[in-house]
Amino acid sequence: MIIKPGDLLRGLSRDFVMNITGISVKETHREGEVLFREGDEARHFYILVKGQIRLSIGKTGRVVYTISDLGEAFGWSSLVGRDVYSASAECVVPSELFRIDREEFQRIVEEDTANGVIFFKCLASSLGERLINSYDTFVLGQSGDTLATHGTTETLQQMDDE
Numbered sequence: 001m002i003i004k005p006g007d008l009l010r011g012l013s014r015d016f017v018m019n020i021t022g023i024s025v026k027e028t029h030r031e032g033e034v035l036f037r038e039g040d041e042a043r044h045f046y047i048l049v050k051g052q053i054r055l056s057i058g059k060t061g062r063v064v065y066t067i068s069d070l071g072e073a074f075g076w077s078s079l080v081g082r083d084v085y086s087a088s089a090e091c092v093v094p095s096e097l098f099r100i101d102r103e104e105f106q107r108i109v110e111e112d113t114a115n116g117v118i119f120f121k122c123l124a125s126s127l128g129e130r131l132i133n134s135y136d137t138f139v140l141g142q143s144g145d146t147l148a149t150h151g152t153t154e155t156l157q158q159m160d161d162e
Helices: 014-023 102-111 113-143
Strands: 024-029 034-036 044-050 053-057 062-067 088-091 095-101 146-148 155-157
Touching: 014 024, 014 095, 014 102, 044 102, 095 102, 102 113
Parallel strands: none
Antiparallel strands: 024 095, 034 088, 044 095, 053 062, 053 088, 146 155
8 A cells, every 4th residue: 555645755765654554544434424523532534545535624514624635744733743643534526545553654754854853843734824815715714605615616504603
C-alpha cells in the first residue's frame, strides 16, 4: 500500500513516506459514516484517497470545510498537541482513506526530524489556507447565506435551524 503524494507529502524523502505508509491503515467508509466527533479523543489523523469528508462544528453541525482532494489531510488535532478533535468528520460519499496513529507517526518524526520539519511546514501551509478560506465562510455564515466549502467546487446552504 502506497500513499500517493499530495501537497502534504511534497518534498519528503521516499523513505519517510514509506515509513508513514508502513503505519497507515487503509479504510473504506460508507456515505453518512462518522469517522470522529468534535470532542472525541484525537488518536489518529487521516489522508483522503477517494471520496469526500465533511468537517463540522458545534451542536448544529455547521459545515466548516469539505475534504475532497487526493492526499488532503484531516484530523490534524492529533498532530499538534490537542487531546480532542476540534470538529466532527462525516463521509459525504463512500470514501477511502488512510488512518495513521498519532503515536506511531510521532515516533517516525522523532527518528527523522529533518523530514518531520518539512511535513509540519506542509501541514501548517495547508491549515493556513483553510483558515484564510474560512474567513469568507464565517462572514457569510453570520448572515445565514450560502457557505463555500473551499475544499470542493460544491457549495452548501447554511441551515440556521439545524
